Amino acid sequence: MTPAVPTPxxxxxxxxxxxxxxxxxxxxxxxxxxxxxxxxxTARWLRGTLGAATGLPLxxxxxxxxxxxxxxxxxxxxxxxxxxxxRLQVDTDAVTLRGGGPAGVFWGAQTLRQLLGPEAFRRAPVxxxxxxxxxGTLIEDSPRFGWRGLMLDVARHxxxxxxxxxxxxxxxxxxxxxxxxxxxxxxxxxxxxKRYPQLTETGSWRTRTKYGHRASPLWEEKPHGGYYTQDxxxxxxxxxxxxxxxxxxxxxxxxHSQAAIAxxxxxxxxxxxxTSALSVWDDxxxxxxxxxxxxxxxxxYEGVFEEVLDLFPGTFVHVGGDECLxxxxxxxxxxxxxxxxxGLADEDxxxxxxxxxxxxxxxxxxxxxxxxxxILEGGLAPGAAVSSWRGYAGGVTAAQAGHDVVMCPEQQVYxxxxxxxxxxxxxxxxYVRTLEDVYxxxxxxxxxxxxxxxxxxxxxxxxxxxxxENRARVDYQAFPRLAAFAEVAWSALPAAGExxxxxxxxxxxxxxGTLEALGVGYRPxxxxxxxxxxxxxxxxxxxxxxxxx
Ligand code: ACM
Numbered sequence: 001m002t003p004a005v006p007t008p009x010x011x012x013x014x015x016x017x018x019x020x021x022x023x024x025x026x027x028x029x030x031x032x033x034x035x036x037x038x039x040x041x042t043a044r045w046l047r048g049t050l051g052a053a054t055g056l057p058l059x060x061x062x063x064x065x066x067x068x069x070x071x072x073x074x075x076x077x078x079x080x081x082x083x084x085x086x087r088l089q090v091d092t093d094a095v096t097l098r099g100g101g102p103a104g105v106f107w108g109a110q111t112l113r114q115l116l117g118p119e120a121f122r123r124a125p126v127x128x129x130x131x132x133x134x135x136g137t138l139i140e141d142s143p144r145f146g147w148r149g150l151m152l153d154v155a156r157h158x159x160x161x162x163x164x165x166x167x168x169x170x171x172x173x174x175x176x177x178x179x180x181x182x183x184x185x186x187x188x189x190x191x192x193x194k195r196y197p198q199l200t201e202t203g204s205w206r207t208r209t210k211y212g213h214r215a216s217p218l219w220e221e222k223p224h225g226g227y228y229t230q231d232x233x234x235x236x237x238x239x240x241x242x243x244x245x246x247x248x249x250x251x252x253x254x255x256h257s258q259a260a261i262a263x264x265x266x267x268x269x270x271x272x273x274x275t276s277a278l279s280v281w282d283d284x285x286x287x288x289x290x291x292x293x294x295x296x297x298x299x300x301y302e303g304v305f306e307e308v309l310d311l312f313p314g315t316f317v318h319v320g321g322d323e324c325l326x327x328x329x330x331x332x333x334x335x336x337x338x339x340x341x342x343g344l345a346d347e348d349x350x351x352x353x354x355x356x357x358x359x360x361x362x363x364x365x366x367x368x369x370x371x372x373x374x375i376l377e378g379g380l381a382p383g384a385a386v387s388s389w390r391g392y393a394g395g396v397t398a399a400q401a402g403h404d405v406v407m408c409p410e411q412q413v414y415x416x417x418x419x420x421x422x423x424x425x426x427x428x429x430x431y432v433r434t435l436e437d438v439y440x441x442x443x444x445x446x447x448x449x450x451x452x453x454x455x456x457x458x459x460x461x462x463x464x465x466x467x468x469e470n471r472a473r474v475d476y477q478a479f480p481r482l483a484a485f486a487e488v489a490w491s492a493l494p495a496a497g498e499x500x501x502x503x504x505x506x507x508x509x510x511x512x513g514t515l516e517a518l519g520v521g522y523r524p525x526x527x528x529x530x531x532x533x534x535x536x537x538x539x540x541x542x543x544x545x546x547x548x549x
Contacts, residue, residue, distance in 0.1 A: 021136030085142030147458025149178030252320025352378030
C-alpha cells in the first residue's frame, strides 16, 4: 500500500529551490545508509528515527549494487549554500544528500523525513505493507537566518526533562537551531547550582500558583516546582547538540530574581525590606524584589555563572535584564551609595553597570552576553547582543549602534499570546496573533541599512508559561504557529504582504498529519477541541474565574 506522500512542494519550511525528477526512490529492507566522513551522527539519527518508524534496518554500508541513502559533506555545497545548506538529490537508485557541513546534512535529513510522509514521524510502524517512497527531486536549500530560536519559560511552570527533550525534537523537525532556556525567574529557580544548594532546595518550589492571569483572584493551593540536575542539563545540552541545536541558558538578573532571594535573602535589598520574609513568588507580573547592587551579589552570581559556563558550551549566555523595577534601589542607601561611588547618573545607569560587569566577566571567558532590550537603557554594554522583545525599537537601536540582535517582538512572536479573539482560547491573554500574522512577520526592521541589517542574527519565538501549566498547553500555544515561524526563520520569503498564505495553509494540511504523528496537541484550524478549552481542563477551579487579562 502506498499512501499519498508529500512532494517537495509540500515542505515546511519551504526550500530555496526545488525541481521534480523522474520516478521515485523506494526505501526498503535492502536500503543502506552510506555515511561519509563527518556524517555519522546524522546516519545514527536517520537509523533511530526512520528505522523506528519504518521498521527497516537501514544498515550501514555503501549499498553497492543496491539502493542507498548517501550522506556527504561537500565543500562545493559549503561554498554555495554555507555550512547549514544542503543539496538533496533523489533518483530511483539513490538518495544523495550533500551538506555544506554536518548541520547541513542534518537539515537535509529532516527534509528527507518530511518527504516520506507523516508516518515517518511515528515511533513504530503502523501499516504492515507500507511502501516508503520519496519522489524524484533536486532540492537546494539553506537558511535565511543563523539564529532560529525558541525560548521556553520553564520557571513559571516547570516542564519535566522529557518534555524539554521532546521540544528539542520538535525544533529540529522544523529546522530551528537555538533553544533559549529561561531557567530562573521570580516564581522558580530550575537549575542545580552545586555551590548554592538552596537555589533549588528553596527556590524551585512555590506553595501555590495563581490560577489565570494577573487579575485573577484565584490560586491553585498546591505546591508547584521542580528543577534540572546538572546531569539533566548535560543530557539536554548533548541531546540538543546532536540535533544541531545550541542551548542558550538564561539566568535572569537583576530583576526576576525573587526565587533566588527567597533562597539566599542576602541577595536582596536588605536595607529596604526584610528579605528573609520573602518566598518564591506565587503571583504573576513584575515584583519589586530585585537583586542588590552589592559585591556580595556580584560574587554570588559569578559563582552561578561559573557552573553555567561549565554546563553550556555555546558562545551566548543570556542574563535577562528585563523588567527590573528600580523602586528598591531608589530607597536603598546601599544602592544610592553605589551610584555615588561609581559616579552614575541614576538607577538605570546602575542596572547598566550591573549588566556591564557580567558582560566583561563573560567576555574574559570567551563568551558573549545577550540580554532583553532593557539592557539598552543606561548604555549598552560593549559586545553585548540584544533580544528585541518590546517591538522593533530595541533591535533598531542596537543594530544601528553596531550590536547584534535577535528579533522576537512580542507583538508578533510571543506564542503565549492568544490565537483568536473568541471565548474558548485556553490562554486568552495578550495580542491576538493568528497563524497568518506569524507567517507575515518580517524580522528585519525596514529602517535598517543593509550593513546594519547584518546585525540581525535571526529570530526567536518566545513561550512564557504563566498560564501554561503543562506540555499540552505549551503544544496548543506553540503549534501550529511555530511551523509558520519556522518558515519565517528559514525560508527566503517575499515581503510580508506578498507571502502566499493560501499555499502555506495548503502545506499545513499535510503538516497537521506530521504534528499528529508526533503527538503534538496543536490548535486545530477551527478552534480548540473541547478538551483543549479553558474551563475544566486539568480539573482546575473555574467558578468565578474572571477573563484573563
Ligand atoms: C520579557 O517578555 N519580559 C522579556
